[in-house]
Amino acid sequence: MCVAEDVKPLCIEIRQSQLDDLARRIDMARWPEKETVGDWSQGVPLQAMQDLVGYWRKDYEWRRCEDWLNESGQSITRIDGLDIHFLHVRSPVENATPLVMTHGWPGSVVEFRDVIGPLTDPEAHGGRAQDAFHLVMPSLPGFGFSGKPEGTGWGVERIARAWGVLMERLGYTRWFAQGGDWGSAVTTAIGVQKVPGCAGIHLTMPIARPQPEDLAAPGPDEQRALAALQHYQEWDSGYSTQQRTRPQTIGYSLVDSPVGLAAWIYEKMWAWTDNAGSPEEALSRDAILDNIMLYWLPATGASSARLYWESFGSFSPQTVQMPVAVSAFPKEIIPAARKWCERVFPDLVHWGDMEQGGHFAAWEQPGAFTAELRKAFAAMR
Template identity: 70%
Template sequence: MSVVPFAIDIPPAAIADLHSRLDMARWPEKEPVDDWSQGTPLMALQELVVHWRDGYDWYACQQMLNDWGMFETEIDGVMIRFLHVRSPREGARPLVMTHGWPGSILEFRRCIAPLTRPEKHGGTAADAFHLVIPCLPGYGFSGKPAVTGWGVQKIAQAWGELMARLGYDSWFAQGGDWGSIVTTMIGAMPVPGCKGIHLNMPMAAPSAEDMAAPEPADLKALAALKHYQDWDSGYSKEQSTRPQTVGYGLVDSPVGLAGWIYEKMWAWTDHHGAPEDALSRDDMLDNIMLYWLTASGASSARLYWESFGAITGVQIDIPVAASAFPKEIIPAPRKWFERTCKQLVYWGELEKGGHFAAWEQPEAFVKELRAAFSLMG
């Protein structure tokens, strides 16, 4: 039941091993197309790897995480490691924020200061939050479940236990990607103590009426769903059916891991042609390192095996807020989503941003959270 500090301390030998593997990479031939339609282009990945090998500093990221303050506690046999950044304002609202795949706790890196110290970032004291940002089980620095059963429902319950151990009897929850699904389950179960949730990937299915007489928003969402199923969901099919098989390459080859994740940085961000338009190269490598250093290519993929399609038909009774970013993978129209909620208190429509909302558009994301949670007390 104890919660204790956790310090990240990656030895230089681990970085030397990474460099050796990058130096020894065996590359395929160049793709016979001039775009990303066959996956991560050879030249783009080689440029990323050159920077990774010769221009990137892991220890700056390690220092940043340790300065924020990481902690650990064991829940049902799995060590959960998390950031816990308290606001100087004692009356701040506790908020657990959950990342997804292929992201990490680093998605929230530029939101931590504005949310915990809002007066220094265009907000008021009433906008302050105490932040709890856990690594999902099997992701980043958290432990890897050794038994099945760690799906989104169990993670939702674990987050409730985590917040209770930190002394938070009343709290809020936020998430995108798998974090959105975990947060949806927190609201749907509901997990004791949670007073409201915010999602930046609201998920819902169309009704028979939507399909019979689709409006423009329906057609846009259905087209995005078809594109995802036809051209963008191969990774999820592999991870939800054979996570161990794909895991061998992701854990053994840094180039293979980078190509697997970097392609999603391209596919899921709001950019002008290259992922670097939306996310800095160092930021993307920091995120990739949380998978590489912890050898979590297989363990993170197992969440797909455990929980793919888990929130079909759920209903949420507690207050819900959602923010729709224009380049989300599958945009769910408000009318689809509001059928899943008894209390949809806020719906934001953003002009820019993609799947990694907090990472791509931190200022807009913070404003959405302030507006949403101000309506929940």
């Protein structure tokens, strides 16, 4: 494989002064009073937030995550005037299938940590050599260690085309794409635009909606999806309204206050994962903080929120004329019934109804996620 010269290895070395500044800001935090309810209905409870931040201040070790990133094939390349950070992990199986996987908000490339090994080296994880993938995992523009757009126009359609450039630059001429959350929007845009090289896509949050006839007599799966959509609209979409209308305003708090940033993200770890009351039942505290650090250290609270301003309208159903696979996890925040998806994905080659898991599929259920990708893309090869 030939890699273009303008793809450069990246080694992250966060200055100790940045970590000291984080500690100082945590120590200086001014806390609100305790919530007036006994649950999470007003947001992150004070005690839960203080426990998380206390661990962050005293026990969390950033260098562990930094070492993992540096060992995971980090690179940077400039596409359409913007630096794109990505992990590139090649399989030991030379003819493995290239796959680009895209995270969303408030996620990052750390979501994929536990699936990299099983996907790239399946024989070492109970799989077959023909199940192997070469993985490319970019950080969205304005997220993680990718560049921050200085002008408008970096919506999901442009990102989708940039991923095509990235895969070509890495020497991949035929590849697949996978995504959840904003990654679903980008991956769907890859399919809609038929980005050269892409031979099929897999989604964990398919973008499809009911028609009037569906609402007249919904089946059981449609009723569950409609109930989840209503809950999201009524109780869980305030963050998106703020970020798609005034991302700069919320950005000041997210970039200046580590406690404010952590609360903004930690709430979604509770609301969007498959748990019985605590985010840590689905994700480890270290994993949650690794992800938060990829927003805090590069100060991407505003730049990541701006993607909502740029592209919120892209969460509308569009027909994809290429093979599509879907894995439906039960606690997905914006689910879609299979019947709705079949209308916009005429070449739906795989549908998986999962028993456990929420919005962060690869992060929460790495084993089930890996098995689904093996099945999904086997149907497209």
